[in-house]
Amino acid sequence: MPQVLEFKLPDLGEGLTEAEIVRWLVAVGDVVEIDQPVVEVETAKAMVEVPCPYGGVVTARFGEEGTELPVGAPLITVAVGAGTEPTDGAAPAPSGSGNVLVGYGTDHSRPARRRRVRPAAGGSRPVAAVAPAPVVAAPTTPAVAVGPVPVISPLVRKLARDNGLDLRALTGSGPEGLILRADVEAALRAPSSPVAPVAPVAPAPVPLAAVEGEVRIPLKGVRGAVAEKLSRSRREIPEATCWVDADATELMAARTAMNAAGGPKISVLALLARICTAALAKYPELNSTVDLAAKEIVRLPSVHLGFAAQTERGLVVPVVRDAQNRNPETLSEEFGRLTELARAGKLAPSDLTGGTFTLNNYGVFGVDGSTPIINHPEAAMLGVGRIIPKPWVYRGELAVRQVVQLSLTFDHRVCDGGTAGGFLRYVADCVESPAVLLRSL
Numbered sequence: 001m002p003q004v005l006e007f008k009l010p011d012l013g014e015g016l017t018e019a020e021i022v023r024w025l026v027a028v029g030d031v032v033e034i035d036q037p038v039v040e041v042e043t044a045k046a047m048v049e050v051p052c053p054y055g056g057v058v059t060a061r062f063g064e065e066g067t068e069l070p071v072g073a074p075l076i077t078v079a080v081g082a083g084t085e086p087t088d089g090a091a092p093a094p095s096g097s098g099n100v101l102v103g104y105g106t107d108h109s110r111p112a113r114r115r116r117v118r119p120a121a122g123g124s125r126p127v128a129a130v131a132p133a134p135v136v137a138a139p140t141t142p143a144v145a146v147g148p149v150p151v152i153s154p155l156v157r158k159l160a161r162d163n164g165l166d167l168r169a170l171t172g173s174g175p176e177g178l179i180l181r182a183d184v185e186a187a188l189r190a191p192s193s194p195v196a197p198v199a200p201v202a203p204a205p206v207p208l209a210a211v212e213g214e215v216r217i218p219l220k221g222v223r224g225a226v227a228e229k230l231s232r233s234r235r236e237i238p239e240a241t242c243w244v245d246a247d248a249t250e251l252m253a254a255r256t257a258m259n260a261a262g263g264p265k266i267s268v269l270a271l272l273a274r275i276c277t278a279a280l281a282k283y284p285e286l287n288s289t290v291d292l293a294a295k296e297i298v299r300l301p302s303v304h305l306g307f308a309a310q311t312e313r314g315l316v317v318p319v320v321r322d323a324q325n326r327n328p329e330t331l332s333e334e335f336g337r338l339t340e341l342a343r344a345g346k347l348a349p350s351d352l353t354g355g356t357f358t359l360n361n362y363g364v365f366g367v368d369g370s371t372p373i374i375n376h377p378e379a380a381m382l383g384v385g386r387i388i389p390k391p392w393v394y395r396g397e398l399a400v401r402q403v404v405q406l407s408l409t410f411d412h413r414v415c416d417g418g419t420a421g422g423f424l425r426y427v428a429d430c431v432e433s434p435a436v437l438l439r440s441l
Contacts, residue, residue, distance in 0.1 A: 002079040004059055007052050009041075009069050019043045020068045020221060026076070030058045038076055041069075042221050042313075046352070047345040056080040060150075068220060073157065150178050160184050222314040233376040236292070241371045242420055243407035246428040247394065248387050252402050254434045263329065269307065269361055270331035272384060275430040276359055277303050277324040278437055283423040285415040286380040287356050297414050306355035306375060307335065308362070309342045316342050317375055319355040363387060369405045379414045382427065383407040404431065 009019060019041035026038045037049035038058070056078040063069055150172065159181065160167050170187055172179035219227050233239075251271060258266050280287045280303050288299045305323035309316050318338035323331065341347045358375045363386035372383045385405040392401035408424045430437045 002056065002081040004077050004079050005054050005056075006077050007038075007054060007075050009071050009073050009075050010050065011071050018068055018070045019048070021063050021065050022047065023065060024061060025049070026058050026061075028058050028061060032056065032058060032078065042345075043349075046347050046349055050075070052076065052078065054078040054080055150176070160187075163188055222316065226315055229376050230373050233374050237290075237374050237376065238412045239374055239409050240412050240417070240420070241407055241409045242417070242424055243369060243383075243405060244424055244428050245403055245405050246431045247392055247401045248404045248431050249402040251431050251434055252387065258328070264333060266328045267332045267335060268387070269335055269359070270328045271434075272361070272382075272427075272431075273305055273307070273320070273323060273331050273335075273359055274326075274328050275427055275437060276305065276357065276382060277326075278430065279423050279426045280357060281324065282426060283415075283419055285419050286410060286423055288379045288414050289356070289377045290379070290411065290413055300356045302356070304354050304356045306358040306378075307338075308358065308360040309339055311342050311345070313345055316347065316352060317355060317358060318342055318347060318351050319353065321354075357381070360384065363404070369407055371407060372409050374409055374411060379411040380420075380423075381409050382424075383409070406431070 020043075021039060022042050023040040024038070025040060026032055026036075032038060032052055032055060034053065034055040035051045036055075038052045040047060040049050042048075052075075058076055059079050060077040062074045062076065069075070157167070159165075165184060165187055167179060167184075170179055170183050171177065173183055174180045218224070252268075255266060255268060255271055284299050285297075287303055288297055290296075291298050302322050303324040305320045306317040307320070309318055318341070320326070320331065320334050320338070326334065338347070338351060341351065355375060355378060357378055358372075358381040360370075360372050360381055361384045362370050362372075363384050366386055368385040368388075370383050370385070372381045374381050383406070385407075387402050387404045389400050390403040392399055392403055394401055406424060406428055408420055408427075410420045426436075
């Protein structure tokens with residue numbers, strides 16, 4: 001008789017503890033192969049296809065699309081028959097399967113969906129559906145006797161676990177014995193009495209503000225991660241901002257000459273990034289972080305340059321590794337590659353972590369200036385406004401020049417205003433006269 005195995009949401013790494021189901025890639029009754037992706041989830045950092053370590057027939061799915069699951073919560077159950085074994089030849093240890101997650105270091109196409117075995121008459125539900133008859137015999141006992149307990153959501157499972165309630169002792173009042181929140185709450189109110197099915201709790205009255213058009217958007221996923229990081233930055237970092245206007249006419253002319261010479265096109269962002277790495281070599285205080293526990297300032301040896309990218313999923317900050325070793329051409333290529341991945345939602349967590357300094361080009365939104373919030377735990381961020389024609393005194397005469405506003409927000413714990421001002425002035429000098437940069441190359 002086939003063995004029914006439960007596959008739980010694995011630890012996705014990088015400190016992530018939960019993920020939202022975006023799209024199921026298999027249905028109850030589908031035959032899946034070992035390491036075939038079964039669900040697409042969204043974490044606070046990336047979209048991920050999660051592969052299952054078992055080969056067999058999907059007998060149950062847990063969670064609707066849009067449901068947020070904690071790490072360790074059941075995803076699916078699979079009936080493993082003769083000749084179909086888990087990846088390690090035995091039932092998995094509680095710590096997880098150990099297989100590579102698609103999108104976390106790999107980039108291969110999704111395996112084609114296998115043939116689908118029709119479930120028993122009556123259809124199946126997306127949560128804890130019974131396996132099809134040809135593979136698993138119809139149960140004579142409640143579904144909870146084998147495999148995971150059918151619970152409507154991970155929050156209900158957590159409520160029972162936090163209160164020491166054994167879900168197997170309950171009889172669910174939902175469809176096909178599904179355990180609802182009302183069932184758990186009834187059991188907690190009368191733990192010594194037999195638990196009978198109860199009707200779901202009626203929804204709470206809707207606040208008047210909601211009736212009048214109030215919209216509530218959950219702070220989760222990318223938006224939630226950004227909110228937490230920005231809040232932590234403001235709580236922990238005593239930041240200050242200085243800014244300066246710079247004549248970028250010569251920088252734009254230099255870019256035009258570089259691109260006219262042939263080869264890959266060089267972006268303005270790449271030129272500004274190269275200027276930043278040179279400035280950080282002169283002012284390494286700004287390429288650092290503060291270790292509060294040790295009460296130390298940690299100066300970092302490499303510049304891992306983050307850059308703000310707006311996507312449909314929200315603001316993300318991809319990181320260019322070892323930017324100090326790159327020239328404008330390779331910087332442009334890497335910015336382009338990471339931006340495409342960001343817009344497609346395919347950035348791996350390693351592409352979004354480990355930054356030491358951030359470059360924020362908010363000029364693409366048509367604004368001149370800003371006071372950016374530092375990307376915790378970094379020590380500084382350079383903001384760049386739009387480059388537009390403005391009246392400017394050039395060589396003693398009034399002229400129309402390409403002007404940009406530069407702003408530097410810095411952690412006042414790592415340096416004083418003189419260092420921050422020196423950094424920003426050096427950046428502005430390189431923008432106004434790119435030849436200044438040649439002296440440091």
